[in-house]
Amino acid sequence: MPSTLSRYEDVMNGTPTPKNASQRQIGGNKRLPRVSKTSVAKVKRELWEVCRKIVFFLYGNDCYTCDATNLQGSNRQCGHLPWPKSILPSLMKYDIRLLRTQCGRCNIWLSGNQVEGYKRMVEEIGQIEMDKLDAERRKVIPASIIDWLNRLEEYKKLLEKCV
Numbered sequence: 001m002p003s004t005l006s007r008y009e010d011v012m013n014g015t016p017t018p019k020n021a022s023q024r025q026i027g028g029n030k031r032l033p034r035v036s037k038t039s040v041a042k043v044k045r046e047l048w049e050v051c052r053k054i055v056f057f058l059y060g061n062d063c064y065t066c067d068a069t070n071l072q073g074s075n076r077q078c079g080h081l082p083w084p085k086s087i088l089p090s091l092m093k094y095d096i097r098l099l100r101t102q103c104g105r106c107n108i109w110l111s112g113n114q115v116e117g118y119k120r121m122v123e124e125i126g127q128i129e130m131d132k133l134d135a136e137r138r139k140v141i142p143a144s145i146i147d148w149l150n151r152l153e154e155y156k157k158l159l160e161k162c163v
């Protein structure tokens with residue numbers, strides 16, 4: 001059985017193959033396979049790992065929102081800033097523009113330490129860019145599997161440059 005990702009490539013190339021080819025022949029199901037929630041979940045998992053690597057490369061091992069430095073292991077976290085994950089549209093939950101290195105205290109105990117995060121992000125990217133992000137996150141645009149795959153490909157390419 002081909003790997004999940006190669007099936008995605010097939011879908012993207014316009015030649016989708018059923019998840020279980022033999023079953024399809026026996027069952028005679030002519031409908032195109034739908035991408036299961038599990039598959040999207042797999043892409044998200046991989047995408048999250050890629051996001052983390054890029055964010056740690058770009059922002060290092062010091063907490064973005066406090067003075068904690070040289071974060072290691074489970075205390076080096078990838079936090080959503082300046083808005084919590086729960087209020088972001090799905091694709092923006094996996095968007096390196098809204099992710100920063102954080103310590104466990106800021107990310108979990110202080111629920112992101114977002115006031116400080118907002119302040120530092122304005123210093124980093126400027127108010128105009130922040131306002132653009134704010135407007136963007138208020139638009140809830142449903143993401144298709146193609147959107148997820150495009151994001152994954154885009155970030156994988158970006159990660160290759162992170163050396």
Ligand SMILES: [Zn+2]
Nearest residue numbers: 063066103106
């Ligand atoms: Zn911190």
